[in-house]
Amino acid sequence: MKNRLISAVKAGQAVLGWDDATYRSVIARVTGGKTSSTKCTLEELESIKEYMHQQGFPRKTKKHGRRPNVAMTRKAVLDKIEALLTDAGRPWQYAEGLAAHMYKQHIIEWLTDEQLHGVMVALVNDARRRKRTP
Structure with a gap:
């Protein structure tokens, strides 16, 4: 679960176009001092991800259902x-x-x-x- 959240946070960094300094300052601000997503707890990663959603990182939704798989x-x-x-x-x-x-x-x-x-x-x-x- 932690690896998925780290991947989501890294994807958010790419989508939002944040450079490394911006990314690390956001992590530090949200977590209270940590500068690496690998050092964060699950709750902190969720908080970072939520902050990224507020900044424009789109949420993954399945509002249209599953596309059938046919021949x-x-x-x-x-x-x-x-x-x-x-x-x-x-x-x-x-x-x-x-x-x-x-x-x-x-x-x-x-x-x-x-x-x-x-x-x-x-x-x-x-x-x-x-x-x-x-």
Whole structure:
């Protein structure tokens, strides 16, 4: 766990564009004197990471769910489904719900090619409906 937090803090340093002096001064300020992330406790590393989030280091979120893993032959259809979901601001769970409603199968990977295409068509129709509505 500590190594993950150290990696996150180092990634935050890179994303925020901090040089070594800035990075070490932030660690010293947040921890009360320590200048190396390897010397910090878990709580101190969490505090440093939180400070970096406040400074603009983006949080890692999974608000759109897990992208299904399908065979290469079905990847084009899945890419289109992902684009339609993104355009509508909907998570992957929406496509899974469509699949469950249409085919009684909520796991995208288990759909046949025809069923996967049907989910894509339903999302295309939804996109058209949204564009007509003011």
